[in-house]
Amino acid sequence: MAKMNMLQAINSALMAEMETDKSMLVFGEDVGHFGGVFRATSGLQEKFGKQRCFNTPLTEQGIAGFANGLASSGITTVAEIQFADYIFPAFDQLVNETAKFRYRSGAQFDVGGLTLRTPYGGGIAGGHYHSQSPEAYFTHTAGLKVVIPRDPYQAKGLLLASIRDKNPVIFFEPKRLYRASVGEVPSDDYEIEIGKADVMQQGSDITLLAWGAQMEILQHAADLAAKEGVSSEIIDLRTLAPWDVDTVAASVKKTGRLLINHEAPLTGGFAGEIAATIQEECFLSLESPIARVCGLDTPYPLNHEKEYMPDALKTFEAIMASVKF
Structure with missing residues (x-):
């Protein structure tokens, strides 16, 4: 066990899975050497190289579309939307492509290896463009799983389960707790069941x-x-x-x-x-x-x-x- 905040727990999950799954890619705005705006991806590019952890252009629709393409090729894909408020330009890709890919192909193809991470919620004096909680929009769409952790232990276990799940997952992270929530987190591998309260x-x-x-x-x-x-x-x-x-x-x-x-x-x-x-x-x-x-x-x-x-x-x-x- 190690004492971690939520950011460190998320980073630990990403690091562990990239070590295990050599096909896994992590990308998004500033996630490379900068480690993302909240530093959730710190150290990934240094350890795994620019081919596996890299920055994207500032286009959320492009990030989601690129993620769909990679996941449809069988690549484990973890994409980051920098703030959940910015997920709306990617909405069409997520609800019309990500969610329906398996259905419209008659289960011949899928993007089940896709996990999309994004920080949500207020409490940080972020104003109306950095504080929204848009989770309900995605629960309306069959084909997407929506997961939200409450603390570091939950964050690591649920994120590992989400990445390994055979369905696309939108993983909302409560940014107010990124550094405020600290707890004991296992250093080794574990999962928390998705769909269980x-x-x-x-x-x-x-x-x-x-x-x-x-x-x-x-x-x-x-x-x-x-x-x-x-x-x-x-x-x-x-x-x-x-x-x-x-x-x-x-x-x-x-x-x-x-x-x-x-x-x-x-x-x-x-x-x-x-x-x-x-x-x-x-x-x-x-x-x-x-x-x-x-x-x-x-x-x-x-x-x-x-x-x-x-x-x-x-x-x-x-x-x-x-x-x-």
Whole structure:
């Protein structure tokens, strides 16, 4: 075991897999000798050479298209979009090509060796072009897996599993935690199952569900609620596509209540999909309406970031309202 922050854990996963898989390529804007804007790819070019870790032109559509071409040739491909906010120029390639490649070829060809990494979310005073959480857009598209880690241990295990998965994966990394989250991470190889949620804390009164950086928000809110005698079950979804309906439903049938927290705006956010599914699965077990504590339906505001964020106090208030309904 070694103490790492999330960036170091991601770098460790990339380094380990490049050593094992000699076909693996890593590329994106400034990922070469510069190590990327956050330094997640530091040392890869020095160790594996410019042929295997290299910079691309500043064109997200080109990065995704190039990644599709390489992956369709059987090459393990890890591409980086520098900020998730910049993923939109690549949207056509990802949803119309990456996601549908296997389907439209009748399974003769695929781009299953493609993993696309990108930092998402706010909390770093990045303003409206460096703080967005666009994960829900991609959960709407069959053929893509969407994975989001919450800490260094999860980041390494989930990234290794994503790279080795036989389907294309979009791997969203909570940039607010890159250096803030530190923990013990195995130095050797391990994977965390994609599509399986993690029950972080057992409880009896309400189920709290989130992913990524919002997990520490949920924990803080649950600690506040515990002082009021409320027992919270906390679940990290980890994978949004496919998401673990069974684990969440089993928890809600036990607690009778569900609160979903995410940083993305409320309207069209993935919490709506979860709420719809869980009310179908658990209707007779629900003691109160399913609650959503989310970002606002506005552009991400630089000057009002604190007001925008679905923080622990907003979450705590929603917990108490649900329990007292």
